[in-house]
Amino acid sequence: MSGMDMLSQAEQRELQGRMEKKQMKDFMNMYSNLVQRCFNDCVTDFTSKSLLGKEEGCVMRCVDKFLKSSERLGERFQEQNAAMAQQGGMGVGR
């Protein structure tokens, strides 16, 4: 990042700390989204306390797909980010 060298050491450390906190928050957000979605969609039979076979299978697949899809989306997002930065950079430089 080009802006890093303009900050002092203390500021850099503070920035790092804040970024970590943000990442943690994002991660917890994702986790709660995942749990909510998978529970709402997969578990429908409340006549028994334990998970039925199909519910268990559904939950496993749900988690799997959620993580994979968020990874894929992250990749596409990164690409688009770079493309936009590229175009934006060219626009500014002109």
Added chain:
Amino acid sequence: MAEPPKPDALPSGGQYEAPKPPPKQNPVFRMMGLPNFRFKLPSRNWLIFLTITGGWTAAVLYDKREKKKVQKKWCDLVAHIAQEPLPVNQLRRKLTVFLSAPPGDGISPSRTYFKEYVKPVLVAAAMDYDVIEGRKEGDVRYGTAEQIRRLRRKKGEKALAQEKKEEEEEMDAERAIDMIRDKMNVGPEPGVRGDLVLGRHTWKEYIRGLHEGWLGPVDEPEAPPSEAEPTPSPIHPPTEARTDDPAATTENPEPEKKIEEEKEKKKPSPPPAYISTDKYSSASSSPNTPSTLEPSQPIYQQHLLGFLKTPQRIYNFLNRRHLADQIGRDTAAIVLANYRPYNQSSTFSSTAASEDLDAVPVATKAPELDASASNSTSSSQGWEQQSVLELEEPHWHKSIHKPRKEGDDSEQIWLNDAVIDPRIGERMRRFELTAEEEERARRIAIGAEKTRAIPVQDLRSEKVKLGNFDEA
């Protein structure tokens, strides 16, 4: 008092009869309690009207239903591909679709044609595609050639020493995306991609673009200075074998000067080809030319214009199911990736011989056929690529045969024959459905076989069950 109607009032020869009593009621009706009504046909005029309307409606609805069935058949054949898992760092197979405005018309007919006939099968198989569109005659040719040249530049064929710096700094969005993908190790799915070409006009431009891209120079040749003869010595040191001058100019000095002036005012779009057809054999092909090019599939495009052709167009409209069947078959061949080399045979060989090759999905046979005793003695060998979709040409609009405007020296790709260089022609492959898949499609159509896709079970549609039946 009025007299009772005289018998004389009746037409001569008519006898006076008492009014008939209503005919005996059908005892069935009387038992059911229905009133006594007679079945009567409507009048003659109504009959004519209902026949025509009913007949037309029935024809249209039947054709629509059959077309849907046929498309569903081809979609079912390929639906299992959409459910195959894909690792996170792989991109789905990406086709390149070449669309071009038919002669005499705009690009909308081509787009709706693609969306109606080709896209359902691609969507059923979850195929990604990239479109190269063309509005004027040379657009697709330019787009194809430019893509190939970009690929060559990426692989390292640098154009000129002077422009090197500019080249490296030139980054556009596509390059940025490519760089990120390289870093993250995201790559396309293993397997062949493919080219889908819609219509013979697009096909000719595609072939021209292929040759221009692989056989021509990587960067734009210099426009010749306004002198009569083209200078045989190249202006810059050639990195590839360069041609003397681009295709747009001819030997005449006057049109040259005019074009020169016009070019200074406004660049001709699409830009002229970087290599002309007669220079093919002298040009050296790029060292990056793959041993087999991406397989291609020409698809028939039905496009009729003209008021007097209305009966033909009505007939086509009532028979769209056959078109959907043919196009569905071609597109399924692309999706299932069944391809074979093009046949390089004399013009006398029958197409029956080419069907023999269909049984082998990835044919490694030599392309030569021994179908006919004597090869054609014409100077150009008969390539299959040249005769594909030939039936479309008579249907083209007559406006393209009109004499061209003065000074319009752009290349006539549609009216000229396609010129094929053996080096490129040998490397082309064609998608064609194997006999086994055809059989399977036939069985799906009659219901003997189901699609290989697994039906999706959605637990969200299940009702929530509450209660305490089981304390386990």
